[in-house]
Amino acid sequence: MRARGKIGAGEKTTDVIAAGGRIEEIHPAGLSQACDLGGEGFRIAPGLVDIQINGYDGVDFNDADTDTEQIVAATRQLWRTGVTAFCPTIITGSFDHIAKCISNLVRAADESPEFARAMIGIHVEGPFISTEDGPRGAHPKQHARPPDWNEFQKWQGAARGQIRIITLSPEWPGAIDFIERAAAAGVIVAIGHTAATPAQIADAARAGARLSTHLGNGSHAKIDRHPNYIWEQLANDDLWASFIVDGHHLPPSVVKCFLRSKGVARGILVSDAIAAAGKPAGRYKLGNVEVEVTPARRVCLPGTPYLAGSVLEMHEAVAKTVQYSDATLDDALLMASHNPAKLLGVAGQFGSIEAGRRADLILFRWDDENSALDVAATVVNGETVFAAI
Ligand SMILES: [Zn+2]
CATH class of the missing domain: 3.20.20.140 (Metal-dependent hydrolases)
Structure with missing residues (x-):
C-alpha cells in the first residue's frame, strides 16, 4: 500500500509504503508512481x-x-x-x-x-x-x-x-x-x-x-x-x-x-x-x-x-x-x-511514522484557518479500514 501526503505539518509530499502490516519505506513522493490513498492536499499522521x-x-x-x-x-x-x-x-x-x-x-x-x-x-x-x-x-x-x-x-x-x-x-x-x-x-x-x-x-x-x-x-x-x-x-x-x-x-x-x-x-x-x-x-x-x-x-x-x-x-x-x-x-x-x-512503552510499534513500525496511519485534511482536522482515511496494519475520500 502506498499512501501519499505531507507528514504532519511538513511541507514535502511524501510516500509511505507499507507491506505485511508494517511501514517499509518513507520517501519523497514519486510522481511517476500512482498512490493508493491520499495525494496532494492530504496530510499523513500516525494512527x-x-x-x-x-x-x-x-x-x-x-x-x-x-x-x-x-x-x-x-x-x-x-x-x-x-x-x-x-x-x-x-x-x-x-x-x-x-x-x-x-x-x-x-x-x-x-x-x-x-x-x-x-x-x-x-x-x-x-x-x-x-x-x-x-x-x-x-x-x-x-x-x-x-x-x-x-x-x-x-x-x-x-x-x-x-x-x-x-x-x-x-x-x-x-x-x-x-x-x-x-x-x-x-x-x-x-x-x-x-x-x-x-x-x-x-x-x-x-x-x-x-x-x-x-x-x-x-x-x-x-x-x-x-x-x-x-x-x-x-x-x-x-x-x-x-x-x-x-x-x-x-x-x-x-x-x-x-x-x-x-x-x-x-x-x-x-x-x-x-x-x-x-x-x-x-x-x-x-x-x-x-x-x-x-x-x-x-x-x-x-x-x-x-x-x-x-x-x-x-x-x-x-x-x-x-x-x-x-x-x-x-x-x-x-x-x-x-x-x-x-x-505505555509501546513506541517501538505505535505512534510514529518510521520504517518497521506498524502501518497504522491516518490521512487527513487540515483547515488551518478554522483549526479543523477532517479524517479522510484510516489505515490499520497496512489495510485501509475507513475511507471518506
Ligand atoms: Zn475521570
Whole structure:
C-alpha cells in the first residue's frame, strides 16, 4: 500500500509504503508512481492513540452486559475518528462489576483480531479515588474506597496482565505502598480524582506514579490558590499529564498555560469519551450513572455542574489543542499518538511514522484557518479500514 501526503505539518509530499502490516519505506513522493490513498492536499499522521475511553457510539465498556460484537463495533467506529489504538477504561464500581467488565474486554480480544490489535492495555480509573464531591466526579460514591492490592491483583489476573494504567488518589493511607507495588509490577500509576495534599502528591510521584489523569478535572470547584494539588502536579517533572481538550473540561487559557508548564514532551491528549460520543444530545448511561449530553456537547450529571466524561473525538482534541494553545499541529499530533505510546512503552510499534513500525496511519485534511482536522482515511496494519475520500 502506498499512501501519499505531507507528514504532519511538513511541507514535502511524501510516500509511505507499507507491506505485511508494517511501514517499509518513507520517501519523497514519486510522481511517476500512482498512490493508493491520499495525494496532494492530504496530510499523513500516525494512527491516534487514546489511553482513556469509556465507550463510543452507544457501546459502554462499563456495562457488564457489553459483548464482543459491541466492543468490535465501537473499535470500527473509532477508525472514523482516526483512533487505531486505545485503552478501554473501566471506572469505579463494585469488585465484581469491574471484574466482569475486564473479562468482557479480554474475551473480545480473544475473539476479535481487530480489537486485539487496537487494545494496547486496559485503564482502570478508580475505585481507589477520593470520596469527596468534586474530586470524585461522576464516579459512584458508594464504591470509592482505599487502595487494595489483593483486589487489584485479582483484576489483573482476570485481565491476564493487560491492565496497564490505574488511576487512583494518593490521599488514602496505604496509597504509597500500593503505588510502589504497582510500579514494580510495570503498571502505570496515574494520579486522578484526588483531594490529596501537595505533600501526598509529591510522595506519590516519588513512589513511582507517572501520570496525572485529566489534570484540572476531577477536582473541587474551589480550592486554595496555592499550594494545591494542581500546581503540585504541574510542577512535578516526573509526572506526565493527560488533558481533555473539548472546550468544556478546561477553558482555552488553562489549556494554554497547562501545556506551557507541563511541556509538549509530557503532554497527552485523551478523549475520556463515554458511550454517548458519536451520538446526538440526550440522556445516556455511564455505567449505572445517568448523564446528560447537552446540545453544546457538554456531558454532565443532570442537575449538577459536574462533568461526567465527554463526547470528544480525538481528531477534535488535536484541532482544539492547536486552536487554544501555542502547540503546533505537529505538537498536538505528537500528544495524541507518540506520547501515549511512549508512556505505555509501546513506541517501538505505535505512534510514529518510521520504517518497521506498524502501518497504522491516518490521512487527513487540515483547515488551518478554522483549526479543523477532517479524517479522510484510516489505515490499520497496512489495510485501509475507513475511507471518506
Ligand atoms: Zn475521570
